[in-house]
Amino acid sequence: MTSRPIVRDVLRMLGGTAAGIAMLPSTLVAVVTTPRRPAPTVLDALATRLTWMDGIPRRVPPARRTRGLLALSALLQLVVLCILALIAAGVVVGIQMLVAAATGGPVALFSARPGRVTWATVGLFVAPGLVLLFLALSGLGGIAWLERRVWDAFQRPGAGELSQEVVRLHTTLDEVVDAVDSERRRIERDIHDGVQQRVVALSILLARVERSDPAEGAALLRTARDETQNILDDLRDVAWRTYPEMLQRDGLAVALRALRDRVAMPVHLDVEAAPIADRAAETAAYFVASEAVTNAIKHADAASITIRVRSGDGLLSVRVEDDGVGGADAAGTGLSGIASRVAARDGRLRVHSPVGGPTVVEAVIPCG
Incomplete structure (x- = not known):
């Protein structure tokens, strides 16, 4: 029972190491081209590789740290490449010595003449070879561990970021x-x-x-x-x-349908959002829609309203558009209130309301 996770972890480490070596050229190119592409793509691939290796999700660090992280990742992979080259060289030497001892032939790497390499000679090299192999494999594991710690250190916010x-x-x-x-x-x-x-x-x-x-x-x-x-x-x-009790009991989609039915103005509701457990995000999205609809009814002189809700990739988005006269003030009491509610959830609120319309209120809210 316990051997399977160990074998799986070893295989994942070896697979991640091979993937890191394969990504070395693109990582070196990304170091030179930062902050332009392909640096963002390479960073995403590196984060995916590390996440696959140990199952811990990782995010891309701030842009100003990108070059340093890529340079250290490339350096570590170069060290891994050197270790693998030494292991390969040791394997080649070992095979040649075994063949020479068994057949009495020469060893070209040592310029050893036929018959000079015996089983006794092979025995003298076995113990040091095994120790070196153990150290090499330990080095690979240590570098894999170090690479994860480096990534965690780079994605951790600094003192200035924490202060902000x-x-x-x-x-x-x-x-x-x-x-x-x-x-x-x-x-x-x-x-x-x-x-x-x-x-x-x-x-x-x-x-x-x-x-x-x-x-x-x-x-x-x-x-x-x-x-x-x-x-x-x-x-x-x-x-x-x-606070509508229906929102807590039945979720966002049902609450928005009830909101639509309570409004005399035609409201087109388009909800393609999977049920989520984050009630705080649903509450913020509902009040964005409710306040935008209220503003459209009171001030926009609109004939119809469209509410569109989407969810995916850990984000919940709600977009409310009316065909009114426009000119909505994002600093007004109602819109600034929902902007604060969205910001408290680390989300973004955008209000686009040129004179003559249409008015679009869109919020993107992180959700669990």
């Missing part, structure tokens, strides 16, 4: 807090100007029912029931804009 990332995260956190506060204020306005006013109107209707005659009271009660339904609809709208 901390600053970015602090900025993103401040933007997210501001967006949450703005969303709370908007919900408060919706409740105050919408639901609260309807509740006040409903209480006035009920008070009139108490003072009216039966005929008028029946009509007022029907009006009160209608007003109650309007209040419920407003509360559902506020709840949907806060």
Whole structure:
């Protein structure tokens, strides 16, 4: 049971070593041509080779470290090539000595005349040869280990990069807090100007029912029931804009279909996204679509909206396009809020809205 993984690891190391030797010419060319091609292609191939060897995913390091990584990889492969050449030379010498001892013939590499190489001579070379072979094979394994450590060191962020990332995260956190506060204020306005006013109107209707005659009271009660339904609809709208329970329960595609059905404007929904377990990414994508649709309805004077969702390669993308008048402000409260939400997921948001339209809001979000 335990021998199979060991044999597999050895075979993968040997296969990765052979692949590294085969890639040596392209690696040397990439060192010279960095940062132009074929350096990116070679780096991708090197990362794939190392990932295949030990099963640990590796990403390409920052561009400014590319040349150094390629140069070290080429140097290590040159050392591997030298070790393999020495092993091959040792094998050739060993075979010639065995043939000479068995047949009494000469050894051309040593200029040994016929009969000079005996089995005793071969025995004197066996122990040193085995030690050298062991050291050579150990060197190959050590270089394979060293190459992986070099790659890990180059892809690890430096102090300056970590400092920039901390600053970015602090900025993103401040933007997210501001967006949450703005969303709370908007919900408060919706409740105050919408639901609260309807509740006040409903209480006035009920008070009139108490003072009216039966005929008028029946009509007022029907009006009160209608007003109650309007209040419920407003509360559902506020709840949907806060966080739709359907998104958590059924996923992004179902939530977007429900969003489409709640909008009076024609909305074309095109979802080709495999189910993902990253609910945070789905939530960010949903609110991108929801805010873009809301802006199109309120400001764009659009006739139709298209929502397109795709997933693959660890990314979830959502694109919302309307045929309105354009001129959307990416720095506005709504779009800046979803931009902060997307940035918090290390994603990208693009808003293209020339005057005259169309407006395109597109987000690309990493997902697990």
